[in-house]
Amino acid sequence: MLIVTAAALIRADGLILLQKRPEGRDMAGLWEFPGGKLEPSEQAEAALARELDEELGVSVDPQNLAPTCFASAKIRDKDLLLLLYCCREWQGTPQPLEGQELDWFAVKDMYRLPMPPADLPLIDLLERILRD
Numbered sequence: 001m002l003i004v005t006a007a008a009l010i011r012a013d014g015l016i017l018l019q020k021r022p023e024g025r026d027m028a029g030l031w032e033f034p035g036g037k038l039e040p041s042e043q044a045e046a047a048l049a050r051e052l053d054e055e056l057g058v059s060v061d062p063q064n065l066a067p068t069c070f071a072s073a074k075i076r077d078k079d080l081l082l083l084l085y086c087c088r089e090w091q092g093t094p095q096p097l098e099g100q101e102l103d104w105f106a107v108k109d110m111y112r113l114p115m116p117p118a119d120l121p122l123i124d125l126l127e128r129i130l131r132d
């Protein structure tokens with residue numbers, strides 16, 4: 001089982017940061033939430049804070065990562081569990097440190113974006129959670 005943590009970084013105006021997977025990688029060109037795989041025995045929030053630092057150069061206090069929703073999918077015969085956290089407080093301005101494209105989106109605009117199949121149910125869940 002592959003466990004992946006990902007973050008919806010939500011700006012003061014409500015827009016959410018996504019990154020485009022670079023060429024040469026699996027699912028290149030698809031927009032995803034920043035994050036990545038858990039290392040063996042790594043704690044989930046610590047892993048996500050590490051990924052956000054590596055990918056975007058932002059520093060996040062794991063206490064500011066709010067567990068929000070999850071999705072389960074099969075990718076290339078592997079079971080994936082994708083854990084999505086919301087985060088409204090971080091230090092630093094997100095930078096594309098891995099050559100990825102970055103942009104901010106309203107949740108309702110994510111329905112039209114090419115995203116990995118595992119993310120599709122998350123958009124609907126996120127929209128409902130942020131509305132309530």
Ligand SMILES: Nc1nc2c([nH]c(=O)n2[C@H]2C[C@H](O)[C@@H](COP(=O)(O)OP(=O)(O)OP(=O)(O)O)O2)c(=O)[nH]1
Pocket residue numbers: 004005006025026027031032033034035036037075080082116117118119
């Ligand atoms: N970060 C992130 N990964 C996602 C999302 N949706 C989704 O299916 N994934 C998948 C893509 C990858 O198979 C896996 C995340 O792995 P990763 O980012 O640590 O690694 P990667 O495949 O980019 O690269 P590598 O380390 O395997 O070389 O989860 C998402 O919204 N965010």
